[in-house]
Amino acid sequence: MGKSCYAKIPKVGGKWKHSEDISIDNSWRGSNSITVQKFPDGFPDLFIPNAQNIRGRHVAFLASFSSPGVIFEQISIIYNLPKLFIASFTLILPFFPTGTSERMEDEGDVATAFTLARSLSHIPISRGGPTSLVIFDIHALQERFYFGDAILPCFESGIPLLKSRLQELPDSDNIAIAFPDDGAWKRFYKQLQHFPMIICNKVREGDQRIVRIKEGDARGRHVVIVDDLVQSGGTLIECQKVLAAHGAAKVSAYVTHGIFPNKSWEKFKPDNGEGPEHALSHFWITDSCPLTVEAVKDRRPFEILSLADSIASALQI
16 A cells, blocks of 8 residues: 655645654655745746655645635646556645635626536546545535536535534533524534524615524523634624624634635634623634634634644545
């Protein structure tokens, strides 16, 4: 059986940890970062060091599609690795960035989730067969059907990390889980069903959309709002306010993917005694979006939950 190794591009960020069961060849480990430079015309100049040494090995590539500009250079590497006569290829893409563009509402809309899924579906096969693709908490479960037969998607979740962290809290017996809408409830309730649950939704009042509690009781509880991702954070903040207004003792939040465009994470302040209507006790995110991790890692109320162990486990499937 061939040895295993992994490749990652520079500045992907996040922590990576190897399971004891995944063997790493030391001669290759020293050159495990792929060189990414630019030609004078701005196009990527890419190089895979020691390419001969990964022949016959099980290769995993840790990707980060953090912006449209980096997708082309990483796809170029991803398409090339299986052609180096490797034993098998696994692509770890913790965050599938176009997941929220999964449907058409008007003629002419482009579902870019489908576009990216089809692009990944055309990764060349390796000696071991189709590429395995590991994604965490894809936005809509039906997106699994966007991938073709030439790739094997494996959908993992960051919720087990949240559950482990909640068990460590001093008020772990007083936790309730809140979902900002029915979609989040459908997505996660089976993994969190042993907690009391609160479901919020948006209702239209005149020209405004207002968050209200649809069912559940927040009184006296430490309420943790759970969703797959956050962008501007507006809905999450409105959910926080309505939970506080209904008697929540504390409000925290968890999302697997903290996107936070335009530094929208700055909206979230730590609770220094002001109360849950003004601030969060905790805001947990995973390290699926490394640029966000770099921005918030030393700022309360944010706390980073590492996907490293979950990725290592997925590689042993």
